Amino acid sequence: MKDKKFIILGDRDGVPGPAIVECVKSFGGEIVFATTECFV
């Protein structure tokens, strides 16, 4: 899992993209795209 490339789809009303980015960075995961969606 750690060797995969990560696509992050955060949610403004849930866990936003930047928070998930910090999580993935903490285990050295490679992030290829991160965004925060808004479902309103």
Add this chain to the structure above:
Amino acid sequence: MDLENQARIKELAEKYGPENLVVILGGAEAEASGLAAETVSNGDPTFAGPLAGVQLGLPAYHIFEEPIKSLVDAQVYDEQVSMMEMVLDVDAIVKEVATYREQYSKY
């Protein structure tokens, strides 16, 4: 899911190979999270975006799910995610995302 994000994910799958990608979701509720997991694996069920009819087979996990959560540094998880974990319906979200992943993910 946002149409621009669908286009971006399609491009990334072509560039890196779908077998090398994992999608991590932060959705606030089960239905929207499940819809995102379905879109990146079985295609856009609303047939509105670039992933309509495109079965990338990407595995999607919610950040709350153990295979991801267990990798994250505990202090970082605590600072960034724990608060939302307390207020959202974690069981429903995790169940919905896992259902689509198990059904449609090819990797």
